[in-house]
Amino acid sequence: MEMDIRRQFQQYFGKEYQLTAAPGRVNLIGEHTDYNQGFVLPAAIDRNIWLAMAPNNENRLNVRALEYHENYSFLLDDMHPVKGWPTYLLGMIYMIMPEHRLPLGMDVVVTGNVPVGAGMSSSAALCSAFGLALNEFFHLALSRLELALAGQKTEHQFANLQCGIMDQFASLQGKAGHLIKLDCRNMEYEYIPFNFPDIRLILVNSMVSHSLASSEYNLRRQQCDAGVAILRNYDSDIHSLRDVGTDLLETHRKELDDTVYKRCHFIVGENQRLQAGCDFLKQNDLDAFGKLMYASHEGLSKDYAVSCQESDFLVSTIKDMKGVKGARQMGGGFGGCIITLVEKDSAEIFISDIQSAYEKKYRRIPDCYSTIISEGAHIVQPLAEL
Ligand code: GLA
Numbered sequence: 001m002e003m004d005i006r007r008q009f010q011q012y013f014g015k016e017y018q019l020t021a022a023p024g025r026v027n028l029i030g031e032h033t034d035y036n037q038g039f040v041l042p043a044a045i046d047r048n049i050w051l052a053m054a055p056n057n058e059n060r061l062n063v064r065a066l067e068y069h070e071n072y073s074f075l076l077d078d079m080h081p082v083k084g085w086p087t088y089l090l091g092m093i094y095m096i097m098p099e100h101r102l103p104l105g106m107d108v109v110v111t112g113n114v115p116v117g118a119g120m121s122s123s124a125a126l127c128s129a130f131g132l133a134l135n136e137f138f139h140l141a142l143s144r145l146e147l148a149l150a151g152q153k154t155e156h157q158f159a160n161l162q163c164g165i166m167d168q169f170a171s172l173q174g175k176a177g178h179l180i181k182l183d184c185r186n187m188e189y190e191y192i193p194f195n196f197p198d199i200r201l202i203l204v205n206s207m208v209s210h211s212l213a214s215s216e217y218n219l220r221r222q223q224c225d226a227g228v229a230i231l232r233n234y235d236s237d238i239h240s241l242r243d244v245g246t247d248l249l250e251t252h253r254k255e256l257d258d259t260v261y262k263r264c265h266f267i268v269g270e271n272q273r274l275q276a277g278c279d280f281l282k283q284n285d286l287d288a289f290g291k292l293m294y295a296s297h298e299g300l301s302k303d304y305a306v307s308c309q310e311s312d313f314l315v316s317t318i319k320d321m322k323g324v325k326g327a328r329q330m331g332g333g334f335g336g337c338i339i340t341l342v343e344k345d346s347a348e349i350f351i352s353d354i355q356s357a358y359e360k361k362y363r364r365i366p367d368c369y370s371t372i373i374s375e376g377a378h379i380v381q382p383l384a385e386l
Contacts (some may be wrong), residue, residue, distance in 0.1 A: 002050055002380065005111045008066055009052040010044040013107045017054040018137055022128035023047060024114035025121050025170035026339055027330055028179055028194075028281075029289075029296050030274040033163025036224050037185040037240035038271040041167040041278065042166050043194065044174020045371040049112035050124065051129040053137065054383065056105040056279060063089060066111040076102045082159040085110075088126045091154030096134060096142060098137060103138070115367065117209030118330070119336025121281060123159065124167035127151035128377045132172070136379055144376075147188060161214045162221050163332075174376030181278055185242060194280055194373055199286065199325065200347040201339065204318070204354055205367040208335025217332050221303065227264040230255055241267040266303035270296060290326025290341060294319060297328035297382035306333030311360060314338045317357050322346050337369075 002021070009017050023044040030040040056062065061074045063086055072086045079094040079101060081087050089108065094100045108130075114122040131147040134140065139253060142150075151168035157160045165184055178191040224241055231252060231275040232238045238248075241264055249268055253261055273292045280289040297315045301307035311329040313339055323346025330339040342350045351368045358366045 001048070001113055002113055004066060005050045005052050005109055008064075008111075009054075009109045012064060012109065013054060013056075015054050016383060017052040017107075017109075017381075018133060018326060018379070018383035019050060019052050019381040020129045020133045020136070020165065020377065021048040021050050021380050022125045022132065022171045023174060024049075024125050025167055025174065025376055026203065026371060026373075027170075028339070029292060029328070030270060030335075031296060031300060031328075031330070032164075032306070033242075033267060033270050033274065034182075034184040035162065035221055036267050036268065036271075037242040038185060039274045040164075040166040040182050041169035041179050041192075041274055042174075042182070043179045043373040044170055044376045045120070046374040047112070047114045047120065047369070047371065048111060049114055049125040049129045051126075051133055052109045052131050052379070053130075054107050056107050058105045060105045061089065061093070061102060061108065062106070063108045063110065066109065076105065081160075082361070085123070085126065085196045087158045088123055088154055089130050091158030092127050092130045092134065092150060095150035095153050096131060096140060097138070114367075115205065117336065118203075118231040119331025119333070120204050121167035121171065121202070121331070123155065124151055124171050125377075127154050128168060128171040132377050132379065133307075136382065139220070139370070145169075148172050155353065159214075160218075163219045173379050174374065176375050177373055179281070179373070180365075185240070192278060193326060194281070196284075196341075198344045200342050201346055201371050201373070202342050202347060202351065203330070203337040203339055203369045203371060204314055204327075204358075205337050205369070206308070206314055206335045207362075207364050207366055208308055208310045213260055213332055213334045216334065217307065220306065223260050223263040224267060227260045230260075230264075231264075231381070242271065244268050246272075262303040269299055285295040286341060288327045290324075292329040293326030293339075300329055304333075308335050310358075311335060311338060312357065313361060314354070314366070318354060321350055321353060323350060
């Protein structure tokens with residue numbers, strides 16, 4: 001991949017370039033907690049978006065995506081949301097460049113192996129790769145947190161997804177061999193070693209990428225806020241579901257609409273599972289951690305209603321398979337990948353068994369990715385000084 005983009009940039013634009021890479025992410029537990037100011041436990045993985053970039057003198061941003069065989073060209077003074085993936089590039093320019101525009105034209109080539117719509121945050125990886133590229137090239141001196149926040153704003157304003165900060169943060173702050181326990185209220189974080197040489201982290205792609213995902217996602221956010229607005233009447237220290245405990249929620253259950261109650265119930269429980277899960281990981285107790293993953297999936301499916309038939313089928317089938325410690329749907333939901341912890345010696349047979357079980361039911365072979373926890377976004381090759 002990295003070689004392809006190097007060759008293609010040279011062939012297509014015929015000049016020197018700067019190359020950046022930004023990874024997709026996994027999240028071990030703590031789903032939909034980020035925009036509720038709770039905790040998440042993501043990690044960057046060994047799948048990246050690579051972005052090659054060099055200046056031009058055309059007053060245009062020319063972009064080319066190798067996988068899609070697509071080319072676009074935008075005037076520099078016209079950064080507004082567009083359909084499709086270039087919106088993330090335009091959004092990042094708008095968010096981080098002075099006066100919301102590029103001071104000179106740029107040629108950009110993008111490639112990657114983070115599957116799109118699989119819950120592995122390909123869009124956050126694209127924003128991070130481009131943000132890092134602009135930051136370096138124009139000496140903007142923005143911190144990684146500022147770049148992550150710009151990526152999040154880009155999702156909000158250029159892609160209409162009211163997402164939290166987890167994906168961008170993980171892509172930019174990932175550390176090889178470590179999970180990031182991030183407190184999304186104050187952005188404090190702790191690296192937790194994920195040092196289990198006998199375990200493989202396998203993502204099983206449900207191959208479902210739900211078209212309603214972003215409107216449903218935004219609706220979940222509103223439902224959580226509706227719960228907070230009511231519960232706050234009983235404790236003015238409540239600013240988000242992060243501040244709500246089980247007792248308070250149960251005491252006022254009757255005052256909440258049933259759907260709102262279920263959403264709140266999931267988030268309150270998920271934050272508790274994450275805290276307990278981190279303790280189990282530190283004690284090397286993957287059996288106990290795995291049970292929390294199943295409980296997380298159950299909540300995502302029943303209370304938060306962001307799963308789908310295919311994901312539920314995969315998790316319940318995986319649960320009975322040999323060598324599996326835990327599994328659950330990962331990311332925004334409505335499909336995407338099932339993150340699974342599998343013993344190394346069972347990994348190969350696990351993949352072939354789950355592929356054939358799924359194929360038998362849905363007549364499609366699910367892609368499976370064995371992933372390694374890796375470094376966050378980085379400059380692969382700088383360009384000589386301007
Ligand atoms: C998407 C969003 C994240 C997070 C997850 C669910 O990946 O981008 O901010 O909310 O869904 O945990």
